[in-house]
Amino acid sequence: xxxxxxxxxxLSLNFGNVKVLxxxxxxxxxxxxxxxxxxxxxxxxxxxNCIAGLLDVSDGQIFIGGxxxxxxxxxxxxxxxxxxxxxxxxxxTVERNLSFGLRVAGMKKDEIERRVARAAEILQIQPLLNRKxxxxxxxxxxxxxxxxxxxxxxxxxLFDEPLSNLDAKLRSDLRVExxxxxxxxxxxxxxxxxxxxEALTLADRIAIMKNGVIQQLSDPHTIYNKPxxxxxxxFIGSPS
Ligand code: ADP
Ligand code: MG
Numbered sequence: 001x002x003x004x005x006x007x008x009x010x011l012s013l014n015f016g017n018v019k020v021l022x023x024x025x026x027x028x029x030x031x032x033x034x035x036x037x038x039x040x041x042x043x044x045x046x047x048x049n050c051i052a053g054l055l056d057v058s059d060g061q062i063f064i065g066g067x068x069x070x071x072x073x074x075x076x077x078x079x080x081x082x083x084x085x086x087x088x089x090x091x092x093t094v095e096r097n098l099s100f101g102l103r104v105a106g107m108k109k110d111e112i113e114r115r116v117a118r119a120a121e122i123l124q125i126q127p128l129l130n131r132k133x134x135x136x137x138x139x140x141x142x143x144x145x146x147x148x149x150x151x152x153x154x155x156x157x158l159f160d161e162p163l164s165n166l167d168a169k170l171r172s173d174l175r176v177e178x179x180x181x182x183x184x185x186x187x188x189x190x191x192x193x194x195x196x197x198e199a200l201t202l203a204d205r206i207a208i209m210k211n212g213v214i215q216q217l218s219d220p221h222t223i224y225n226k227p228x229x230x231x232x233x234x235f236i237g238s239p240s
């Protein structure tokens with residue numbers, strides 16, 4: 001059996017009586033950029049939070065790097081997560097925001113410095129290292145948020161609508177940046193959005209979701225030109 005970077009097996013999640021995810025299966029290859037696309041409320045964040053370990057699943061399993069992590073702590077899953085709201089520490093400088101988690105984990109000072117410098121270089125935020133979040137633009141803050149995942153040197157990045165709070169120009173700039181980041185790092189990325197353009201431009205494969213079920217999982221070209229049903233066609237397909 002080939003080992004996938006992330007495998008989701010028969011995953012279900014209920015909030016009380018409400019079934020949000022139902023018997024979901026998904027295999028993601030090492031280095032793949034997967035976009036979870038669907039309207040608000042379809043369960044994208046819930047699925048991402050299950051993978052991250054921020055929510056307990058009702059049933060099923062999650063494997064990361066071949067290891068069953070279904071009941072592992074978030075910090076032990078080898079993932080880094082970037083949210084829509086930046087969740088930076090407001091009282092800390094950018095440098096501190098980037099290094100804080102590594103310090104807490106007891107990493108050596110020179111290794112921390114090396115990792116922060118590398119992340120700052122990749123994301124072009126070196127001039128901002130001594131600033132506080134309040135002194136940054138939305139786009140700069142989101143770069144720092146990505147940097148916090150980057151310094152942890154994880155195999156799998158999870159993004160939950162990271163560009164939604166940005167204006168159109170910044171959104172397209174940072175979209176290009178994220179694409180570049182993936183091309184450079186070649187890690188696995190699972191990226192949630194409700195924006196069709198983001199999905200079509202970023203993804204190796206797009207998973208279209210509706211009511212907690214994946215309707216179609218294909219490369220952008222196939223999704224766009226050969227939607228499997230009217231729902232997918234209406235959401236992303238080419239007008240025909
Ligand atoms: P998306 O990210 O696609 O917009 P979510 O995963 O946030 O969707 O939500 C999926 C469904 O689960 C929605 O109907 C939402 O109202 C519901 N939901 C999300 N979080 C909770 C919660 N903590 N308790 C109860 N219902 C929730
Ligand atoms: Mg969401």
